[in-house]
Structures are given as C-alpha cells and as structure tokens.
Amino acid sequence: MAGEQKGKAKSEQIKGKAKEAAGRAVGNERLEAEGRAEQAKGDARQAKEKTKDVFRH
Template sequence: MSAGDDIKNNAEKLAGKAKEGAGKLTDNERLEAEGRADQTKASAKQAGENAKDAAHKAGESVKDAFDR
C-alpha cells in the first residue's frame, strides 16, 4: 500500500469520526450513521489494500523460490 493510499484512508476515517461526532452533538441520527458508514468504508478499503499487498508479497516469495 502506498503512503498516499494510507493517508487517504486515514483522512476518510477521521472525516467519518467527525461526521459521527457532529451527528451525536446535534442529535442527528442520520449524520451519525453516515459517519459510521464512512469509517467502515475506509476500513474496508484499507483491509483490501493490505490483502492485495500480502498477495503480492506471497507471489514474490513463490517467484523467488523458483528462481533458486
């Protein structure tokens, strides 16, 4: 995962937390739910990118094993 992707995902999580907090302060359940959804979406993106990186590393390990 690139640093740029990591920063984007963390920014999305932070925005989601802020939105959720604003919803709690204003007693706006819809805004609160949107904030939680934004956080979940960012977490899912990050998990997908981590899985992609792990698969890439595993592929490199297999390739290196055959190159020996």
Template sequence: MSTRKKMENTAQTAKGKLEESTGKAVGNERLTAKGKADQIKGDAAQAGEKVKDAFKR
C-alpha cells in the same frame, strides 16, 4: 500499499469519526449513521489494500 491510498483511507475514516461525533452532538441521526458508514468504508478499503500487499509478496 501505496502511501496515497493509505492516506485517503485514513482521511475517510477520520472524516467519518468527525461526522459521527458531530451528529451525536447535534442530535442528527442521519449524520451519525453517515459517519459510521464512512468509517466502515475507510477501514474496509484499508483492509483490502493490506490483502493486496500480502499477495504481492
């Protein structure tokens, strides 16, 4: 897995966690949902990269 992709996926997951917690703090359901979606996207992309690495070997 390229280091750049790993960092991007981790950043997206972290951004999602921040958005979710901010949304909860201010009572904004849309921001909370967007944060959860970003976390899922980041985690899915990370899993996809791991699968790619497994097939490269």
C-alpha cells in the same frame, strides 16, 4: 499508488469519526449514520490495501 490509497482510507476513517461525533453532539441521527458509513468505507479500503500488501510480498 498504494500509499495514496492507504492515506485515502485513513482520511475517510477520520472524517467519518468526526461526522459521527458531530452528529451525536447535535442529536442528528442522519449525520451520525453518514459518519459510520464513511468509517466503514475507509475500513474496507484499508483491508483491501492490506490484502494487496500480503500478496505483493
């Protein structure tokens, strides 16, 4: 379960970076903002998983 969540966090971060870069390349501010939001969501999920790991060990 934890590994699945960590993978999901990483994929959200990667997808967000791609969206942000694509938005910047074509000048689409909305797409760029969506990418940043997706990265933040992935960062939050990753932080949550790291916190759970600390208390698990």
